Amino acid sequence: MSINLKNKDVNLKSEVFGVLAEFESPSALIKAAEKVRDQGYQYFDVFSPFPIHGMDDAMGLKPSKLPWIVFLGGAFGLSFGFGLQTWVSTTAYKLVISGKPLFSYQAFIPVTFELMVLFSAFATVFGMFALNRLPQHYHPLFTVDSFSKVTSHGFFLMIESHSDNFECSEVQRELKSYGAHNIEIVKDCL
Amino acid sequence: MSVVDQEINRVSLVKDNLDFQQLTDLVAKPSETKTPKWWFIALAVSLSGILLLKSMLAYLFWEGVGIWGLNNPVGWGYAIVNFVFWVGIGHAGTLISAILFLFRQDWRTGINRFAEAMTIFAVICALIFPGVHIGRQWLAYWLFPLPNSMAMWPNFRSPLLWDVFAVSTYFTVSLLFWYVGLIPDLATFRDRAKTALKSKIYGIFALGWRGANRHWQHYEKAYLLLAALATPLVLSVHSIVSFDFAVSQLPGWHTTIFPPYFVAGAVFSGFAMVVTLMVLTRELFGMKQVMTLHHLECMNKIILVTGMMVGYAYGMEFFMAWYSVYEYESFAFINRATGPYAWAYWIMVSCNVISPQLFWFKKCRTSIPIMFVVSIFVNIGMWFERFVITVTSLHRDFLPSSWDYYSPTWVDVATFVGSFGLFFTLFLLFLKFLPIVAIAEVKMILPQANPHHGDNHEH
Amino acid sequence: MGKYVESENQKYIFPRWVNKVPLMILSFVFFTVLFVIYLFYYWFSPKHLEVGYEPEQPIPYSHRLHVGELGLDCRYCHSQVEKQGHSNIPSSEVCMNCHSQIKTDSPHIKKIKNSYDSGVPIEWVKVHMLPDYAYFNHSRHVNSGVSCVSCHGRVDQMEVVRQVEPLSMAWCLECHRNPAPHIRPKSQVTNLGWQSEIDPVELGRLLVKEYGVNPREDCSTCHR
């Protein structure tokens, strides 16, 4: 309800980034998320120590694009691996080895496979980082003390100020009605 | 509803139903409380192991591989045996986190972090050996396809080169997998940090994770995909390691059964190593509530199964040797069991096939001392398996004129011992400074993590 | 319920600019990699390390003067080049053929004279060096119409002999894989300044047939 003045980073010039509300349990959070979704705030998110089943639907998130990125990575790895080996042994230096033909594809399979996996793995991890905009060491939320609980046992929901028809006091009121027991205004210091 | 719930957690994977916060406290305790004395002693010991390893390698680089016991028929000895041994151990982690994840085996969550760490350290130890066992170590970079003024390229038909790619890929992917899993828990440590420095350091590696669900969404997808990738990978790695032998001509090496046989063996030894370490850790760090007896029992069941598979492979090899009516093949195996290296062969059999049979009995499966001893036996046995395969096949092959006997030198042994020093140093640091248990994942499988958990109590 | 107390922990909040750091690191790594590759490709390659090697010789013998101006044929001094693997360095005797009369008073000629009389050889500094495991055969190349120029450059214009080609394996292979551009009529092999009237590559192709030039890429061709 009242702006937390203990927050050391808040100075008068700082502007409101969003409203953060803490909930009791995953179930409470998921209900709240559904309501917020229905309210039509497009910029909101929930925060929890672990992924909560059904939260994606509750928030109305579209399925992740990650698989496509991984597919591309894998495809590249595969063609690169096979291409490299073929070029090396048929073009770069024609060496007769154990009386085998220059293009002995049977022997190229293992390395091709390994490179495919390697590049898919890179695509997966770095794709995920990209989609999540990570690493992002600074975020306004970190300025909120109580938010530290989020990685232990805290369940939060935040509506960001640049959502359409965001009105600070109105939002606080709504969240309270959803069963939030501790509401704070998150400020982004300039 | 409630019925389903009870069905899901018929065995509680976490003892004395801890809540989220208690769980966090429990896992974070080792890194926050004062370090026990035994830790420093253990660290000192393993550091001296590293010193030993370093000096042995220096000696090796200076003098050449002649300081090892290798000779003319036996071109591969300890170095390769140790390599395969460590790689084998390095299979448990990824297997637990990937395959068991795909099979939705919730009990994995208690131990996967721990097992993955062990995997990575084992693979690091393994990676040392292929690099240094060659004659001119300073030219090892020729193994990689780098453009050069000689216009020369590696030979992609060589199983050894496949190995280079397989193991390095495996290491990279396991590392990524492990790190991705670590991110949320590093964030936890960051937020619990008592000092600015700690919070800074953990903060850097936590990459600013804040548990947002929009992140969790991609994160879970990524984790799933990694698991899906790691599963064929973990199977391929030891298959390819086995190609080093299977693709050759030698009777005793040239066998189609090798890939599955090696993978089974790898899992076998890996799980044994996990059990050994887990038994210690849960005692020393009081992780009993998370790493429960139930976990250990599951592990032991798998050890029993894979042990049987390995035993089956041993038998099968002999059958094929007999069935092939190929004198060289049959001799190779008769020589294994009765030749100059029979001692090694029978150590292998008794450790790998006989000792795990104890796990048929629940008493043994769930008795800490027994499982500890057996797991160590299995590790010994698996080392000897590699020794038997490598050395006995080489020392007596086609032409009796070139038969000879291989015996390691003190340098061989010291190098092997040293590699354990490296392994345990890394492991101790891990125990002290990183979350031993995947906190977030364990929380997921707590009953109260279920969004409908609350409802049951309301009615 | 929990032991969780806020005041306990000293939280460190990264300043906003830190968010840019990862990108910076990424780009930095990218450029260093490029740099290292360049390092290998140029600075540590024979192109850079070998080419331009121009040691000072005990006697400032000028190829420019003797070959370029006086028009000595290479084979006058390097007499074995057509018959042997080694292209021999002339003995002091050979110098004395002329210099027993010419410029006898020059201090350098005196040096040669001394060596000729005493039998103590002159220590020339080797310019074009191959590793011991590479066996190059002059006669084979010269006899199939590969000119001295191809490897040694315009020696007839050099005051001091300088290495002009990298003499690296890759460089050898270039020609072994595509000899035509480097083949000229045997009569013109030692004529460093020679220019073909017709398209040299075309001519080369004809000569390759005529001389039965069939360079190998086999390891055993150069390594024994």
Added chain:
Amino acid sequence: MSSLTQLKQYWRRFKSLKDDDVKSDSFLKKEFLKGAAFLDDAVSRRHFLKIMGASAALMGAGCAIRKPVQKIRPYAKNPEYAVPGDSLYYATSLAIGEDVVGLLGNVSEGRPTKLEGNPLHPLSNGSTGTFHQANILSLYDPDRLQYGRLNNNRLSQSQMTDALNRVYRRYLSTEGRGLSFLLESQMSPTVYSLLSKLQLRLPYAEFYRYDPINMDNVKHGLFNVAGKFMLPQFNFEKADVVVSFDHDFLGGLMNHVSNAAGFSKRRSPEDANLNRLYAFESNYSATGARSDHRFRVWSSQIPLVLFQLIRSLNSYGVFDFGPKLSQFNLKFSKEDVVDPALMNEIALDLINAKGKSVVTAGPLQPAIVHEFVYFINQALLNNNHTVHYYEDPFSNFLFNQQTSVKSMTQLVDNIKDHQVSTLIVLGGDPVFNAPADSLFKELYVEIDETICFSMMDTETARLSKLVIPRYHFLESWGDTKSISGIASLVQPMIRPMHLGYSDVGFLGALLDDSRSDYAHVRRTWRLKYGRNMFDQRWARWLHDGVISTVQKSVKLSAKRITSKMVAQFSDLVSSLFTLKGIELNFFEDSSVYDGRFINNGWLQEMPDPITKLTWDNALLMSVKTAKKYHLKFQDMVKLVKGNLSLELPVYVLPGHMDNSVSIALGYGQNCGRVGSGTGFNAYQLRTRSDFDGASMVSLVKLNRTYKLASTQDHGSMEGRALYRSGTISQYEKQPTFAADMVQTPPLKSLYDEVPYDTGYQWGMVVDLSRCDGCNACIISCQAENNIPIVGKREVLNGREMSWMRIDRYFEGDEDNPDIVDQPVSCLHCENAPCEQVCPVAATVHDQEGINNMVYNRCIGTRYCADNCPVKVRRFNFFDYHQRNPQSQPKKRKHLFDYVREPDPIVQRQFNPDVTVRMRGVMEKCTYCIQRINRAKINAKNQNRLVSDADIQVACQQTCSADAITFGNILDPDSKVSKVRKRQRNYQLLEQLHLKARTTYLAGITNPNVKIVQLTDKRKL
């Protein structure tokens, strides 16, 4: 960055380097380093660090260090013919003991690097034995005596000359009274002419001779028969049946080359009817290994066996023994050693081959045996047909008419009663190898003045007052004349590396004769052939290496057996039955001969053809004997013979005669860094009474063991079809029996294979029927390809390096098994298993079907060796050249440089056409790729194709048995393509689908059917 620019300057500006240019290095070192591992450089540590600073990133990789500065030193005056980078051949000849062989020296850049046989020399025909091949290393032995020594003070050349002159002048006054010479066998006419001059000037000077291994018994036996000192030479090419009584004519040095050549001509069925060899012996010799029927007998009982043969022959009315035979019969008929039925068959066989057979007895058999062998050959009409007798050209010298033992005994006696004031030891090492009971060593030190003329610092040299170094034959002028009268010249191929004299020069100096060796030699032959056209003749002789090839054998009329002979014979035979205990035999060693090659690393590491032992000799005994005394391999035993004893390890040799033991002579010396401390000195047990013949010893087991380094631990073929052999009848029934031995399913590859159907396609065929396992190929390969020795410890570790090995297998029962030898080197498989497993493509195929091993690409994973089914790949576990005991500390040029390097003198032996391998790389047979390339380039420069005439690989060239054929298998005219088509041809391990380029012709034996039947009956 700045350091990088410095790096650049470093390459550009060379002034900065002038100051620390290397001046220290010796001329030789620089001249001879092509092919050696590292070259001189002028990179000082300072500059090195500069570079490293710059390329710190690459330090681990160790690359980017520019090749060090090299100097070129052209001749000041170009010698005739001498062409840098090309090798010249000079003819010479070498006499070891009484064996003479003509040689060609391959001289590159003024240093002989390899010896080949001289095709124009009838006793060589272009091939050689092990000792001739290995002699090149003795030339470059840094342990050679390098300066004269008078009571441990160095002597200059002139001082040595003075010293010798002084001796001479001193004795001129006394006409040589008190002056004595002790010679080892000499085959040089010039030396003898100088000796006779000495005898002329110093009539009272005494001459003695001593050779620990000699042909005395044969000579004296034949002297008793024919009144001439003669030696027989056998025309094995004409012999259908050969009976050897304890005569190792294939393994021993004497005439080995010509014997093997002749014998092998009758061993491959396609070329001629097979001969048949019966061998009677106690030790297992190379000859025994080649025999079709081998009988184990005590060598002391050979006379009895001989008598049995005589009796059988006599019973068929061939051998007229005179009236004495009956009493013989009464005496000995009970005492048959060999089953008389079998002996009759042998006799029949001989009779059927009248005039086309050879009966021979070993030089260790007493003279009387040789007398009767002569009569047998006479009875069988072999004399002058298959057995030719040649008079020893130097037998007119009285000291040559005495046996070594007799001569030595006289010398010792004369020393005892102080008649010897000066003793000149002309070669040889009597202090080491004189009979134990002669006490020569003790007496030698008591002589006022002892002069030793020797190449090595032998035990004799160390005890001598005055020591004069002896030139190696490649450094000296001289000449040789074989027993059969073939005269050839010895010409130097390198300036003497140390002070000293050639044999001729020594006597010249002694005679105060200022003429050069050259002049002496010329004079000898000018006196023989006259002045006219002499220079032309001389030139031709030098070129051909032979002066005359006429061998004038002594045409002998039939001789009769005298009663004296019969008496002696019967005495000898009857004395045999009193023998009790264990029989001890000495034999000439295949590696060190009589001990003179003790410091030759190649020979020391060359496995003995039978025992495969290196670096040691041992006590050979049969399995039964070993069991009887509870002995096993490597147990130490003490041999006791009267007051003499010797402790040495046991080697259990299947097929050795029971209750009989044998020791190789020549080991257990303290001579040189390589040879010292190897083996055990058998001379300690050798006495004058039983110098040659067997003696009785007792044997005590000591509870110690001694490590023996054998290159082959396992002697059985485990019933695998590796060495394939059959009898002639089997062969005639089914000529392809060898190939049919192994049945394989149709061999198909997963890949479509490379055809190799154009250009040159090199291949080799080894005829197992001809090979007698003499090891010459191994040493030849070692000399040609810069193969290092690894030392005993590394042989024990199983790390021997020789590219070629001869696998020795035992077949049959352990009491009297057959021995078969199979030379194995890289098979150059078309589907080479080694290639596909190499991760860096360091071993690949070239277009001509050769499996190339590229040392400079090899990183040393050893995977290729693991996957090589015949295990012929050799790995440099260390840098063996720098670990050689004769290596020396090296001035290190940079961090990765070596600490030691081969002695510069040894480096001169290196073949400049072959890379010297460093530590950590794999190596193996290359089919002498350097020779192939040379031939191809020469041919191409002359616009023609390579033919058989252009190429001989090292092993093939030296093989006197002509067992190895090499060439282009696509060329229908090449010998190899023809031999390959022979039906005996088979592939080793063909079931692996290797498509090996080296194939084998199955061994064919020619046993006597009747004897086989008889023995089989006995077995049942």
